[in-house]
Amino acid sequence: MLxxxxxxxxxxxxxxxxxxxxxxSTKAQNILILVASYLFYGWWDWRFLSLIxxxxxxxxxxxxxxxxxxxxxxxxxxxxxxxxxxxxxxGFFKYYNxxxxxxxxxxxxxxQSLSLQSLNIILPVGISFYTFQTLSYSIDIYRRKLExxxxxxxxxxxxxxxxxxxxxxxxxxxxxxxxxYKKREFTYSNASNGMRQILWGLFKKVVIADNCANIVxxxxxxxxxxxxxxLVLGAVLFAFQIYGDFSGYSDIxxxxxxxxxxxxxxxxxxxxFSRDIAEFWRRWHISLSTWFRDxxxxxxxxxxxGVTRGIRNTFIIFLVSGFWHGAxxxxxxxxxxxxxxxxxxxxxxxxxxxxxxxxxxxxLPSLSEGLRIISTFVLTxxxxxxFRAENIxxxxxxxxxxxxxLNFNLNLPPGLSIFLPLSILxxxxxxxxxxxxxxxxxxxxxxxxxxFYIIIGTIILLFAPKNPQSFIYFQF
Amino acid sequence: MKRFLIKISLxxxxxxxxxxxxxxxIGSKRKLVGYYPSLRWDDFYNTKDNTVDIVFxxxxxxxxxxxxxxxxxxxxxxxxxMGSSFQTPFIxxxxxxxxxxxxxxxxVILELHHSTLGGAKNFGNASHNFDFFSNSKNKYELIxxxxxxxxxxxxxxxxxxxxxxxxxxxxxxxxGYGVDKNIHSYYSxxxxxxxxxxxxxxLVLNMGSVINQDSFKDFQIEGVNSIIQLCQxxxxxxxxxxxxxxxxxxxxxxNYKIFHNFADSIANSNHIDYIDFxxxxxxxxxxxxxxxxxxxxxxxxxxxxxxxxxxxxxxRQLLD
Numbered sequence: 001m002l003x004x005x006x007x008x009x010x011x012x013x014x015x016x017x018x019x020x021x022x023x024x025s026t027k028a029q030n031i032l033i034l035v036a037s038y039l040f041y042g043w044w045d046w047r048f049l050s051l052i053x054x055x056x057x058x059x060x061x062x063x064x065x066x067x068x069x070x071x072x073x074x075x076x077x078x079x080x081x082x083x084x085x086x087x088x089x090x091g092f093f094k095y096y097n098x099x100x101x102x103x104x105x106x107x108x109x110x111x112q113s114l115s116l117q118s119l120n121i122i123l124p125v126g127i128s129f130y131t132f133q134t135l136s137y138s139i140d141i142y143r144r145k146l147e148x149x150x151x152x153x154x155x156x157x158x159x160x161x162x163x164x165x166x167x168x169x170x171x172x173x174x175x176x177x178x179x180x181y182k183k184r185e186f187t188y189s190n191a192s193n194g195m196r197q198i199l200w201g202l203f204k205k206v207v208i209a210d211n212c213a214n215i216v217x218x219x220x221x222x223x224x225x226x227x228x229x230x231l232v233l234g235a236v237l238f239a240f241q242i243y244g245d246f247s248g249y250s251d252i253x254x255x256x257x258x259x260x261x262x263x264x265x266x267x268x269x270x271x272x273f274s275r276d277i278a279e280f281w282r283r284w285h286i287s288l289s290t291w292f293r294d295x296x297x298x299x300x301x302x303x304x305x306g307v308t309r310g311i312r313n314t315f316i317i318f319l320v321s322g323f324w325h326g327a328x329x330x331x332x333x334x335x336x337x338x339x340x341x342x343x344x345x346x347x348x349x350x351x352x353x354x355x356x357x358x359x360x361x362x363x364l365p366s367l368s369e370g371l372r373i374i375s376t377f378v379l380t381x382x383x384x385x386x387f388r389a390e391n392i393x394x395x396x397x398x399x400x401x402x403x404x405x406l407n408f409n410l411n412l413p414p415g416l417s418i419f420l421p422l423s424i425l426x427x428x429x430x431x432x433x434x435x436x437x438x439x440x441x442x443x444x445x446x447x448x449x450x451x452f453y454i455i456i457g458t459i460i461l462l463f464a465p466k467n468p469q470s471f472i473y474f475q476f
Numbered sequence: 477m478k479r480f481l482i483k484i485s486l487x488x489x490x491x492x493x494x495x496x497x498x499x500x501x502i503g504s505k506r507k508l509v510g511y512y513p514s515l516r517w518d519d520f521y522n523t524k525d526n527t528v529d530i531v532f533x534x535x536x537x538x539x540x541x542x543x544x545x546x547x548x549x550x551x552x553x554x555x556x557x558m559g560s561s562f563q564t565p566f567i568x569x570x571x572x573x574x575x576x577x578x579x580x581x582x583x584v585i586l587e588l589h590h591s592t593l594g595g596a597k598n599f600g601n602a603s604h605n606f607d608f609f610s611n612s613k614n615k616y617e618l619i620x621x622x623x624x625x626x627x628x629x630x631x632x633x634x635x636x637x638x639x640x641x642x643x644x645x646x647x648x649x650x651x652g653y654g655v656d657k658n659i660h661s662y663y664s665x666x667x668x669x670x671x672x673x674x675x676x677x678x679l680v681l682n683m684g685s686v687i688n689q690d691s692f693k694d695f696q697i698e699g700v701n702s703i704i705q706l707c708q709x710x711x712x713x714x715x716x717x718x719x720x721x722x723x724x725x726x727x728x729x730x731n732y733k734i735f736h737n738f739a740d741s742i743a744n745s746n747h748i749d750y751i752d753f754x755x756x757x758x759x760x761x762x763x764x765x766x767x768x769x770x771x772x773x774x775x776x777x778x779x780x781x782x783x784x785x786x787x788x789x790x791x792r793q794l795l796d
Contacts, residue, residue: 006626006628007625008628010625011627013765020477186477186480188477188480191480192480192483195484302679399772417643450487450490453487453491454490454491454494457491457495458495458498458635461495461499461633461635461636461639462635462636462639462642463639463642464636465641466640
């Protein structure tokens with residue numbers, strides 16, 4: 001079920017109404033969330049519900065056994081079981097064909113032959129997201145940072161919580177699971193903030209992402225026939241497409257959760273206003289970056305283990321993060337490029353220079369800040385070309401065409417009315433950049449505030465494609 | 477909670493109301509790009525009440541083939557073509573109900589095609605008519621019968637439904653008829669859409685239809701029956717016509733007789749005249765050159781057919 005679909009527009013108020021009718025029983029509310037979440041997921045393909053259910057059961061048992069057992073070896077074995085099951089599913093469904101194809105190619109390259117069949121595997125929607133969520137649970141219990149869930153329903157609801165099940169934010173058990181144990185209170189400010197975040201998320205997804213996609217897709221598909229300016233435009237608009245798509249989903253997920261009395265972690269903090277790549281990565285897909293930081297980067301020693309290992313760790317985390325996105329070398333190169341962009345800051349110990357929000361308390365950035373924001377955006381947009389490309393050759397050919405097709409013919413593609421909503425996006429997000437999310441606790445008088453909502457809602461309707469578009473991150 | 481629900485409800489009501497205004501305003505701009513249904517219904521409502529003698533109902537095979545001016549001239553009547561794209565008998569029934577609120581025609585010519593008898597209920601095709609119906613039970617019944625869950629948003633939010641026309645918001649003058657550039661058609665008069673003859677590079681035909689009586693939908697047959705009953709109740713003479721198919725296309729259809737016999741049995745059992753232009757002696761009068769595709773006629777083909785239908789009415793004295 002897509003957030004931007006009629007089905008969801010009917011599903012949400014029904015679940016909301018029943019949920020708050022059950023406000024006196026947290027258990028009944030959890031059962032409702034579980035049923036609703038399975039229905040939400042099963043709308044795509046009910047067969048994969050068994051994967052979620054199996055993962056849930058395994059991690060529930062592992063959690064209890066990890067607490068019961070004091071012996072280090074046994075505890076390690078239980079953790080290993082959780083890792084094997086979760087990463088096994090992920091590896092099989094997402095990476096089997098990639099490894100099989102690459103092994104065959106490698107053998108062929110060395111003059112040997114290897115017979116490994118590619119399989120016709122359907123990737124379960126959101127498997128990378130809920131796998132990482134359940135892994136965090138097992139690892140945190142192993143590290144004794146978290147008590148295991150005693151209530152299977154609460155735990156299953158946590159794993160399958162429908163707002164963030166298929167595309168995050170990847171919640172930590174330490175943040176979300178306890179919220180399933182305690183009574184949820186409906187508060188007006190939380191619910192109205194939730195609605196505002198949903199509205200803004202829909203704007204980003206339906207208006208920005210889907211309309212940018214209509215321009216970007218033909219440019220990437222026929223890059224040979226495009227002149228340089230259009231190719232640059234394609235890369236820039238893809239940067240906005242991916243941002244609108246993914247951060248829009250996160251906003252809707254977080255907003256919907258608020259309607260049910262849950263608080264999810266922030267996933268994006270106006271990343272395109274970052275002054276360097278390090279800041280960008282503190283603001284982009286925060287739930288994944290911090291997951292890798294806590295469960296991979298720090299265990300490897302992080303940055304406090306000498307320069308050489310620090311560089312190695314930096315590359316590992318960026319390359320793995322890239323590979324997490326998909327079984328394609330393009331994502332690995334994308335991760336590697338970001339590591340390269342990050343490296344100078346790391347070596348000069350400037351990677352934590354820009355912690356505070358840009359131009360805090362000011363209306364406009366300084367010239368230097370503005371230039372750094374633009375240069376960071378140029379670097380990220382360049383890297384996004386690899387993320388968007390079908391394969392490595394496609395990406396390189398696209399980049400080569402920048403100068404092969406160099407001319408200043410301003411025969412621009414249709415659909416550029418998108419620049420009006422893009423301007424609205426940038427202005428509104430700039431004005432709200434110091435908040436947890438855009439439009440948070442917006443205290444304008446009612447007439448201008450409602451007028452703004454109506455204008456944004458109308459723009460959504462005016463720009464909405466006739467067939468709701470899926471979210472890019474569902475494929476991850 | 478109460479405060480939240482009240483505010484959300486108020487906002488939704490205001491939002492929907494404003495969107496109805498804006499959306500319908502944008503929808504009204506369709507005529508600027510030569511949207512046939514809009515021009516046709518405008519024409520219809522501008523016709524003086526109780527002055528139309530013959531009404532044509534049916535699909536594009538009807539509104540692109542039967543020329544009112546020819547009927548008017550041969551039969552000395554005032555005729556009007558109220559066909560619309562893929563107007564199935566199920567939709568024609570509602571169209572006729574709307575028409576008789578304003579006109580008292582003496583004759584209805586119902587164009588019947590094997591594809592429309594097998595057609596599904598379709599919101600888009602129904603909207604070519606209900607968008608222009610006056611507010612009545614008839615209008616809302618057709619909307620409810622045609623709508624699916626997916627289209628609910630289109631009705632609540634016409635701004636979304638007509639968003640492909642957003643560039644016309646500030647336009648006020650017609651941008652020219654004949655926007656259907658591929659087939660060079662334009663709205664001519666009294667519901668008729670004309671396609672002047674042009675050279676076809678390669679004829680694209682919907683080859684190989686297989687006609688099976690099981691594919692005729694019950695609700696479409698009920699539509700035909702309802703039209704028959706409505707005509708009887710209002711003392712209207714009904715004539716059923718199947719317009720000619722491109723001979724090249726007709727050759728590829730298996731079991732055309734199944735459709736013909738089915739339509740013929742409906743006509744016979746209700747004592748209605750039925751003319752099928754895909755049988756002798758009519759079909760020999762048409763060649764592939766009269767068509768621009770599988771079943772739509774050029775202007776010269778439409779003139780030929782209109783003359784033939786009008787003369788049949790005259791010879792059979794169906795208007796007496």
